[in-house]
Amino acid sequence: GNSVTQMEGPVTLSEEAFLTINCTYTATGYPSLFWYVQYPGEGLQLLLKATKADDKGSNKGFEATYRKETTSFHLEKGSVQVSDSAVYFCALKRSNYQLIWGAGTKLIIKP
Amino acid sequence: DGGITQSPKYLFRKEGQNVTLSCEQNLNHDAMYWYRQDPGQGLRLIYYSQIVNDFQKGDIAEGYSVSREKKESFPLTVTSAQKNPTAFYLCASSGGGGRDTQYFGPGTRLTVL
Numbered sequence: 453g454n455s456v457t458q459m460e461g462p463v464t465l466s467e468e469a470f471l472t473i474n475c476t477y478t479a480t481g482y483p484s485l486f487w488y489v490q491y492p493g494e495g496l497q498l499l500l501k502a503t504k505a506d507d508k509g510s511n512k513g514f515e516a517t518y519r520k521e522t523t524s525f526h527l528e529k530g531s532v533q534v535s536d537s538a539v540y541f542c543a544l545k546r547s548n549y550q551l552i553w554g555a556g557t558k559l560i561i562k563p
Numbered sequence: 564d565g566g567i568t569q570s571p572k573y574l575f576r577k578e579g580q581n582v583t584l585s586c587e588q589n590l591n592h593d594a595m596y597w598y599r600q601d602p603g604q605g606l607r608l609i610y611y612s613q614i615v616n617d618f619q620k621g622d623i624a625e626g627y628s629v630s631r632e633k634k635e636s637f638p639l640t641v642t643s644a645q646k647n648p649t650a651f652y653l654c655a656s657s658g659g660g661g662r663d664t665q666y667f668g669p670g671t672r673l674t675v676l
Contacts, residue, residue: 460676495667553605
């Protein structure tokens with residue numbers, strides 16, 4: 453069946469470091485892929501998405517490319533800030549509006 | 564301001580009591596969802612509703628019930644049959660042109676004592 457696997461956290465980086473959070477998936481066909489972010493004590497917000505293979509989603513300096521060859525959708529940012537500290541979730545669309553979620557990766561940015 | 568509201572933010576109940584969590588949206592979305600979030604785990608779908616007066620079980624519906632009498636509202640009842648109800652509960656909605664995108668409320672943290 454469909455599944456999403458994310459790298460375990462926490463990921464701890466210094467401010468201005470380069471960020472990669474790995475996400476791989478198994479799925480039938482080419483479902484839409486998403487990254488959501490959850491700041492402490494809040495609900496989730498959509499960060500970016502890609503709806504077909506080779507698409508690149510981007511928002512707030514974050515990017516992720518839908519790679520069908522490696523079944524991956526890794527999240528990257530060139531220079532992280534303390535305000536990026538949050539939990540990041542990778543997800544893929546199942547049928548009928550349902551999403552399958554990764555376990556989440558906690559990101560800690562130190563000044 | 565359009566969005567999703569959940570109330571209360573924190574809720575405490577004694578074991579054996581039913582409790583209802585509120586979720587309201589003014590985004591005019593057709594679909595609404597309830598998720599459960601436990602530490603170190605991804606979100607798990609409890610129930611979802613694509614239209615008024617219709618809803619479907621998600622992956623972990625046992626011990627929960629919902630209703631969808633109005634487009635704006637999708638309350639979740641955690642019954643005494645739910646064996647481990649302490650968790651963070653998130654409501655979401657989707658619809659319109661961006662049907663893939665789910666918009667989330669701020670969540671309710673339920674603690675059963």
